[in-house]
Amino acid sequence: MERYTIPVIGIIGLLVVCTHPLWHYIAVIFSLGVIVYTCLIFASDGDVLLMMYEKFGKKADVFKDRVVWITGASSGIGECLSVALAKQGAKLILSSRREKELERVKVRCLEEGSLKSADVLVVVMDANKFDTHNSCVNQALQHFSKIDILINNSGVSQRSEVQNATLETDQFILNTNLIGCISLTKCILPHMMEQKTGHIINISSVAGKVGNPCSATYSASKFGMNGYFDSFRGEVYPYNIFVTNVCPGPVSTKIVENAVQDVLGKEPIKNYDGYAERSLTLIQSGERCAELTLVAAANRLCEIWIARPPFLILIYMAQYMPTCHRFLTQKLGYRKVLAFRKIQQA
Numbered sequence: 034m035e036r037y038t039i040p041v042i043g044i045i046g047l048l049v050v051c052t053h054p055l056w057h058y059i060a061v062i063f064s065l066g067v068i069v070y071t072c073l074i075f076a077s078d079g080d081v082l083l084m085m086y087e088k089f090g091k092k093a094d095v096f097k098d099r100v101v102w103i104t105g106a107s108s109g110i111g112e113c114l115s116v117a118l119a120k121q122g123a124k125l126i127l128s129s130r131r132e133k134e135l136e137r138v139k140v141r142c143l144e145e146g147s148l149k150s151a152d153v154l155v156v157v158m159d160a161n162k163f164d165t166h167n168s169c170v171n172q173a174l175q176h177f178s179k180i181d182i183l184i185n186n187s188g189v190s191q192r193s194e195v196q197n198a199t200l201e202t203d204q205f206i207l208n209t210n211l212i213g214c215i216s217l218t219k220c221i222l223p224h225m226m227e228q229k230t231g232h233i234i235n236i237s238s239v240a241g242k243v244g245n246p247c248s249a250t251y252s253a254s255k256f257g258m259n260g261y262f263d264s265f266r267g268e269v270y271p272y273n274i275f276v277t278n279v280c281p282g283p284v285s286t287k288i289v290e291n292a293v294q295d296v297l298g299k300e301p302i303k304n305y306d307g308y309a310e311r312s313l314t315l316i317q318s319g320e321r322c323a324e325l326t327l328v329a330a331a332n333r334l335c336e337i338w339i340a341r342p343p344f345l346i347l348i349y350m351a352q353y354m355p356t357c358h359r360f361l362t363q364k365l366g367y368r369k370v371l372a373f374r375k376i377q378q379a
């Protein structure tokens with residue numbers, strides 16, 4: 034009988050305390066807080082903390098004269114980031130595989146920003162050719178003698194089920210999206226450690242927070258990116274080097290057109306820009322994604338989510354109610370993804 038005494042006294046005590054009117058006020062304030070927070074999530078296109086920093090934090094004008102290296106600068110989010118940074122007066126290193134497209138982006142940066150030609154350097158670089166990364170870094174350092182910020186943005190998406198994707202395809206995606214970023218970061222790191230300042234910004238994805246059917250390797254690469262750079266953050270903090278992981282939901286770029294399928298080299302699937310334009314209430318524009326990324330960079334945020342509801346709700350759900358989210362993904366995810374992709378390819 035004695036072993037029940039303490040729990041019984043505890044429960045009676047709790048009931049007495051809970052009937053105190055003070056608890057009713059606390060409960061009302063808590064419920065109001067939850068309602069306001071939920072409304073904010075529904076009205077936002079990024080996580081609530083990011084929205085607060087956008088309103089009250091440092092503005093993106095801190096980039097003037099900073100040297101920023103953007104990988105995957107030849108299209109999509111990378112192009113939008115390059116133009117936005119050029120407008121802020123940052124000096125730019127633009128890299129990817131297609132030189133002609135990089136030169137086009139350079140011209141845009143010069144036209145829309147207030148930079149001189151020497152302020153924008155084009156460095157042709159393949160994320161998969163790790164042994165060339167060091168010489169690319171030397172080329173950039175010779176030109177600008179410093180690199181303040183690296184934006185690891187280059188990447189490819191995936192449209193294939195696990196059983197159909199070849200191992201070669203899996204390796205290609207992991208090399209491009211993860212190992213390539215690690216390799217370039219390692220080449221730049223000694224320089225940032227020596228100058229005792231730096232910022233590494235990684236364009237990850239909501240697929241790095243939430244697993245999605247038909248993109249297992251892509252998800253693995255982005256979960257890997259988040260995990261690697263979360264660990265790395267603590268190691269480089271004493272050197273005044275900061276790390277920001279950016280997790281966008283769907284953004285209107287060429288990512289679907291450029292997506293890798295089950296076998297490497299297969300015809301690209303159809304462009305979905307027409308669909309994306311009609312669906313900008315759901316899908317973000319590249320410009321908005323770049324704008325919010327620069328808010329996070331200016332305020333040195335560790336991780337941000339850029340997405341509109343319902344995608345934003347799903348990330349919140351995955352973060353705070355993982356069991357519920359996994360149950361839903363298991364039951365509905367595959368069918369939903371197939372339906373969404375059917376529309377994309379129409």
Ligand SMILES: NC(=O)c1ccc[n+]([C@@H]2O[C@H](COP(=O)([O-])OP(=O)(O)OC[C@H]3O[C@@H](n4cnc5c(N)ncnc54)[C@H](OP(=O)(O)O)[C@@H]3O)[C@@H](O)[C@H]2O)c1
Pocket residue numbers: 104105106107108109110111128129130131132134158159160161186187188189190209236237238239280281282283284285286287288289291
């Ligand atoms: N769009 C979305 O919905 C979305 C959502 C979440 C995250 N993201 C991430 O955002 C990043 C940018 O994608 P995006 O949407 O802007 O797509 P995108 O328009 O297809 O741009 C991809 C960029 O990556 C470069 N790239 C691809 N493979 C490369 C390689 N082997 N070496 C060097 N550069 C390479 C491409 O340039 P070259 O072809 O000239 O090499 C291009 O500049 C990616 O990491 C992607 O995972 C996109």
